[in-house]
Amino acid sequence: MPFYVPGEDPGTDFLNLLRRNGLDPFPTTLPGTIDAGHATTVLALRCTGGVVVAGDRRATAGHLISHRDMQKVFPADEHSAVAIAGAAGPAIQMVRVFQLQLEYYEKIEGKPLTLEGKANQLAEMLRGHLPQAMQGLAVVPIFAGFDQTRESGRLFQFDVTGGRYEEQDYATSGSGSLHAGTVIKLGYRKDLSESEALSLAVKALWHAADEDSATGGPDPIRGIYPVLTVITDQGFRQLSDEESGAVFADFREELAEG
């Protein structure tokens, strides 16, 4: 059982606790470089009641599709989510440690971190990940959540060096981010409702998949649809495949009508 004397106590830092117990989650002394690509489209946009976070489901290895039902949007805790682009293995590991860090902090301190604190924590992890990013295993997440003190949705974009940039309207990441970003930019308004924001997210993901080979589109044959999530004061909610399918069906009608 880990027991520390005052002065040596790792406090609320879960990463430090892992390292002190011989479980370094991000080993940095790797030889050589690996090209793990940047194959994804994830996005987040603010709406009146909070924020919508969405991502496609495709994972690629070179020109091959390695997974059709990847999850790239994760709840970080009850009122926030993180969407990932970049090397899948390190990205998923980073999300896992991030989730554990938030819950660990909450339990040790008796209250959760502020949304700002959570975003800074993720930036800190990215900064620590820079050596691996230099070796080709870059991770570029988006962090979004409902800020209970400000009573509004907020979103943050990052770069591989741990740079943290708060966005007012929307954020995109991954190889399809340019296309998705343009679609959102053209359709965005400050007063988008939750369902309007979901429709815009679906439109952006569809156009990204239409232009970028590394981004997956809707797959009605298998019933696999991009992940759509909403964070409001009620917390994080992921739409079921049926619900996402319905939003895509509406978009198909819109396309058919021209």
Add this chain to the structure above:
Amino acid sequence: MAMPGMYVSPEQLMQDRADYARKGISRGRSLAAVEYQGGIALVAENASSTLRKVSEIYDRIAFGGVGRYNEFDQLRIAGVRYAELKGYQYSREDVDARSLANQYAQMLGQIFTHEMKPMEVEIVVAEIDSNGAPELYRIQYDGTVADEQHWCCIGGDSEAVLDRLSDGWSQDLDRDAAVRLAVTALAGTDRSISAQELEVAVLATDNGRRCFVRLEDAETEALLAI
């Protein structure tokens, strides 16, 4: 610290330490844990609304401590760390109350025999499994661990509280009834405890992954009013 010309028998030494620890624990207020259909209620008499006696350890595990606050809070944090590290290394399902209770027992036993001063604490580790089956462990200042059935009580006046719990407990208690039973057992016949002086939390199977929920004072007040 060896003093020339002074001999204390090991029996006496252990006895003195035990008396010291018991005295410290008996000064504080008690804490009761009561099983009910679908959960475990943990109720402590606690005038402070920020320094907690009952807390969350992991998805299905809660912790209750009485005695010296800084000491049982240190144990609480060690428990959170132990559970989080185990869950990270293996899986969340591999974290269980039995092994945590054993870890606490080892640690308290070690401190009791090897340190200058024993910990003046008594703790309870509660767990509810995915089918709603409860487990309760009571661990004493010297590392004695007991597997309790249906209810348990730690702290100063525990004998009298245990009698009242045993009289009032039945298989079909619901959450509110379990909390009321714990409160009346802690209060006894000649006094009542207000919601502001209580700390109430439950481990409930219907609360998703994290079973631990605190009850607000208003909620406690409402259910005690019935």
